Structures are given as C-alpha cells and as structure tokens.
Amino acid sequence: MTYTVQQLAPGSYDVLLDGAVVASLVREVDRGGTAREWLVDLLNELSPAERPEPFTAQQHAFDTRAEALEWLGIEESDANSEPTG
Numbered sequence: 001m002t003y004t005v006q007q008l009a010p011g012s013y014d015v016l017l018d019g020a021v022v023a024s025l026v027r028e029v030d031r032g033g034t035a036r037e038w039l040v041d042l043l044n045e046l047s048p049a050e051r052p053e054p055f056t057a058q059q060h061a062f063d064t065r066a067e068a069l070e071w072l073g074i075e076e077s078d079a080n081s082e083p084t085g
Helices: 065-072
Strands: 003-009 012-017 020-029 035-042 059-062
Touching: 003 065, 020 065, 035 065, 059 065
Parallel strands: none
Antiparallel strands: 003 012, 012 020, 020 035, 035 059
C-alpha cells in the first residue's frame, strides 16, 4: 500500500491510497485563526477490520504535518512543500 497526498488548498490535502482518495489531511485552525493540530480523517466510516493500515481509528491527530506524513509512510520530499509547523 502506498499513500500520497494531493494539496487542495493551504493546509488541506486529499490522502490517496494507491491512487484512490481515502482520507483527508487538514490543519485545524480555531476561530481566532490560531493553527492547531493536523488531522488525518478517513472519508468513510469503516469498521476496525476494514480500515487500511495504519488507521486504528477513524481520525488521528498530529502536532505537525511532517509527523502525519511520516505516519502515512510518506517522505516529506515526496509531498507538496508547505511549512511543517
């Protein structure tokens, strides 16, 4: 299984698994405009047995984009460039 990301807008990505969109990667921003965590969220509700690796839940949170990409097995150099903060 190979994950890739495709940028939709600043802080917003489609997560593709073998070319098919299966999740989103977004930077959560509060109402005051303060950037918070990065969320990887499966698009469809799946039972634990149906979730692709490494998903153990419907949504996973990370402090940085780089951490989320690493969790998906994507090297930073393989993803669209954007600050990792």
